[in-house]
Amino acid sequence: xxxxxxxxxxxxxxxxxxxxAVAEKVKKFRDQGHEIVxxxxxxxxxxxxLIALASEMQDVPSPREMDVLLSxxxxxxxxxxxxxxxxxxxxxxxxxxSQVRILTxxxxxxxxxxxxxxxxxxxxxxDGSVVVVAGFQGADxxxxxxxxxxxxxxxxxxxxxxxxxxxxxxxxxxxxxVYTTDPRVVEGAQRLEEITFEEMLEMASLGSKILQIRxxxxxxxxxxxxxxxxxxxxxxxxxxxxxxxxNVEKPVISGIAxxxxxxKLTVMGVPDIPGxxxxxxxxxxxxxxxxxxxxxxxxxxxxxxxxxxxHRNDFDKAHQxxxxxxxxxxxxxxKGDNKIAKxxxxxxxxxxxAGVATKMFDALADENINIQMISTSEIKVSVVMAEKYLExxxxxxxxxxxxxxxxxxxx
Amino acid sequence: xxxxxxxxxxxxxxxxxxxxAVAEKVKKFRDQGHEIVxxxxxxxxxxxxLIALASEMQDVPSPREMDVLLSxxxxxxxxxxxxxxxxxxxxxxxxxxSQVRILTxxxxxxxxxxxxxxxxxxxxxxDGSVVVVAGFQGADxxxxxxxxxxxxxxxxxxxxxxxxxxxxxxxxxxxxxVYTTDPRVVEGAQRLEEITFEEMLEMASLGSKILQIRxxxxxxxxxxxxxxxxxxxxxxxxxxxxxxxxNVEKPVISGIAxxxxxxKLTVMGVPDIPGxxxxxxxxxxxxxxxxxxxxxxxxxxxxxxxxxxxHRNDFDKAHQxxxxxxxxxxxxxxKGDNKIAKxxxxxxxxxxxAGVATKMFDALADENINIQMISTSEIKVSVVMAEKYLExxxxxxxxxxxxxxxxxxxx
Numbered sequence: 023x024x025x026x027x028x029x030x031x032x033x034x035x036x037x038x039x040x041x042x043a044v045a046e047k048v049k050k051f052r053d054q055g056h057e058i059v060x061x062x063x064x065x066x067x068x069x070x071x072l073i074a075l076a077s078e079m080q081d082v083p084s085p086r087e088m089d090v091l092l093s094x095x096x097x098x099x100x101x102x103x104x105x106x107x108x109x110x111x112x113x114x115x116x117x118x119x120s121q122v123r124i125l126t127x128x129x130x131x132x133x134x135x136x137x138x139x140x141x142x143x144x145x146x147x148x149d150g151s152v153v154v155v156a157g158f159q160g161a162d163x164x165x166x167x168x169x170x171x172x173x174x175x176x177x178x179x180x181x182x183x184x185x186x187x188x189x190x191x192x193x194x195x196x197x198x199x200v201y202t203t204d205p206r207v208v209e210g211a212q213r214l215e216e217i218t219f220e221e222m223l224e225m226a227s228l229g230s231k232i233l234q235i236r237x238x239x240x241x242x243x244x245x246x247x248x249x250x251x252x253x254x255x256x257x258x259x260x261x262x263x264x265x266x267x268x269n270v271e272k273p274v275i276s277g278i279a280x281x282x283x284x285x286k287l288t289v290m291g292v293p294d295i296p297g298x299x300x301x302x303x304x305x306x307x308x309x310x311x312x313x314x315x316x317x318x319x320x321x322x323x324x325x326x327x328x329x330x331x332x333h334r335n336d337f338d339k340a341h342q343x344x345x346x347x348x349x350x351x352x353x354x355x356x357k358g359d360n361k362i363a364k365x366x367x368x369x370x371x372x373x374x375x376a377g378v379a380t381k382m383f384d385a386l387a388d389e390n391i392n393i394q395m396i397s398t399s400e401i402k403v404s405v406v407m408a409e410k411y412l413e414x415x416x417x418x419x420x421x422x423x424x425x426x427x428x429x430x431x432x433x
Numbered sequence: 434x435x436x437x438x439x440x441x442x443x444x445x446x447x448x449x450x451x452x453x454a455v456a457e458k459v460k461k462f463r464d465q466g467h468e469i470v471x472x473x474x475x476x477x478x479x480x481x482x483l484i485a486l487a488s489e490m491q492d493v494p495s496p497r498e499m500d501v502l503l504s505x506x507x508x509x510x511x512x513x514x515x516x517x518x519x520x521x522x523x524x525x526x527x528x529x530x531s532q533v534r535i536l537t538x539x540x541x542x543x544x545x546x547x548x549x550x551x552x553x554x555x556x557x558x559x560d561g562s563v564v565v566v567a568g569f570q571g572a573d574x575x576x577x578x579x580x581x582x583x584x585x586x587x588x589x590x591x592x593x594x595x596x597x598x599x600x601x602x603x604x605x606x607x608x609x610x611v612y613t614t615d616p617r618v619v620e621g622a623q624r625l626e627e628i629t630f631e632e633m634l635e636m637a638s639l640g641s642k643i644l645q646i647r648x649x650x651x652x653x654x655x656x657x658x659x660x661x662x663x664x665x666x667x668x669x670x671x672x673x674x675x676x677x678x679x680n681v682e683k684p685v686i687s688g689i690a691x692x693x694x695x696x697k698l699t700v701m702g703v704p705d706i707p708g709x710x711x712x713x714x715x716x717x718x719x720x721x722x723x724x725x726x727x728x729x730x731x732x733x734x735x736x737x738x739x740x741x742x743x744h745r746n747d748f749d750k751a752h753q754x755x756x757x758x759x760x761x762x763x764x765x766x767x768k769g770d771n772k773i774a775k776x777x778x779x780x781x782x783x784x785x786x787a788g789v790a791t792k793m794f795d796a797l798a799d800e801n802i803n804i805q806m807i808s809t810s811e812i813k814v815s816v817v818m819a820e821k822y823l824e825x826x827x828x829x830x831x832x833x834x835x836x837x838x839x840x841x842x843x844x
Contacts, residue, residue: 038489041490042490072509075449075509076512076513076516079449079452079513079516079517079520080517083516084515084516084519086527087511087512087513087516087519087527088512090508090511090512090527090529091509094505094508097501097502097505098483098486098505100498100501101501101502102486102487102490102498102502104495105487105491105495105498106491108491108495108498109490109491116497116498116501118501118578120531120532121531121576121577121578165532166532167529167532
């Protein structure tokens, strides 16, 4: 007898038949005596349909009204999901974010959850009901409808699990767990039984798009056991755990993440004076461009080369801004490259193991892959390279760190 | 400087372009200095789309969840309408029924409004905003979403106007007012400048489907001036007024209503004992069949003939029930006719004018139309006839009571 919060994304509830399949799944858990809170996204395609309506109406839609509009997507799903559960003879009650209520700040379209009043949900569970909650949405203190931004349904699931002190928050997706790397790139990629929150955060932010980063942060902060599993196949999925210090058997590296949506910009020959970094990056962030890696080299003639990476979509805009800045700073020139990719090795084990980075660089050198930038954190090492080497790099690292099913045999 | 509540139905907000056209209309009123509260239906087709989804899911959809589902329709419209108004430079704020809040009883799918808290709306109006409220929906005292049933947006409009003490509730539809009869049947049918609530009630319940009956009752009860006008054309529409006793110049007859969805059932030779009417009609109303006209004749041999009309859709079901009842009551036989129609003359003026019914019967007799049933109220006379005579009857009555543009000349 456990309490599970189960989150089903847009693909899992994309059609009437799929909603019915989810209801069958929920019924199995109920039949085993578990208490179930279901949180759902909008049916796949619905959010895009609504966004299209809004953009026909306004070039820049009013954020408040956009939230009123978008929140209808999950509201449709909770009603249909409740009907499907009722059809199977289950007691059920649905709630919108406002009804629960899921209290958020008032930042429309990317609100943050501040509090959840679980009294109604708790009473319904005690009454034997399955509770169905609209994901992605809440209301601010004045009752205005808010949304949490794309992927926010994961956050709703985790926040509900935290507030209800659930035994597990189960995120049902179209993949059956977290893999050592993308199985489309490395055939021998393996599903991980467990991964720590910190590793998952690094994996997620580096492009393994299974979970919304904020939901993982949230789960880590409130110590909610989080499990990623498939809506369509049976299986245990991957459990995302709080790191256990005693567990010395942890592998050094848990996975290889990568990201090809990167672009690199360099200002060459900037006078090396205090505050030059903020002079360069200030205008970039004012334009709402997110900067990822930052690198500064001291050159010989009291000038410096300053390099950073941005999302590839922001490359042209960042290049323009940087060209203006470089004239102001009397820099020598601006260089750009939008054909780069980032590959990272991630693992909490590397904290206690020296030489992990060296092993990575060796493996890449063996393949004659030139490393353009390096960035490290406690549990990851990222390198930037020409995009054309991406697959080769991922495969050789996956093999070097023996992550695959057959690697240990083949070596 | 007046306060208007304006209701726009599904056809008026059926496309992005139409919503924009409504916004332009609202802006004109704002530019003249009026305060405007807009209430809207779901975009035409949307409610049917949602109902189709629900009926794919459940044969008899859960009423509570049906309301959660259907209420998204108007929520989409308020968001889009608000965006359109904002585009024109107006300040605007949208509210769902729950947000206002429009408090209803807990009868899902046909809830009744109990109270409206206008504090937020009043504050927004004072702040110079146009307020856009979702029609058709509210919330019960526990915060469950409710809907008012089809056509309920009219009721929302009237209830808002009553609560806000608005100067007028304007119902925008696809017709430009209330006519003396259906212009498709009588070419010379005329738009009425004014009609009383009572007349409108009789016209509405008799098949002039411009306004939901409940909204007219509501408007009469709270003395809200109600105006029906076109979303698509300019014009004053028809004002539905509180009857003014001093206005002795009222025409005797305001309009001719008709209804072809009728069916007639007769039990012949029922023993004429006390309580026979309730024995016959009890089982009918238990089957949720609404009975319209009722007629009882005393026959010679201490038996009676009992006739009533029902909606044509209910004819078969009513016939079955009646056959069983007639066996129990040892009646002679049951007769039915589902090819009948009802035609009514309506007007507050007939109260003070004798001979109106006679004039009606004469006009019908002149055309050799046989009257099967007669029913009268203070302000209307209804007759049932074979359906084939419907158009002829309406035209001859329209002419006899000089309701048309050319009638006074042609006569």
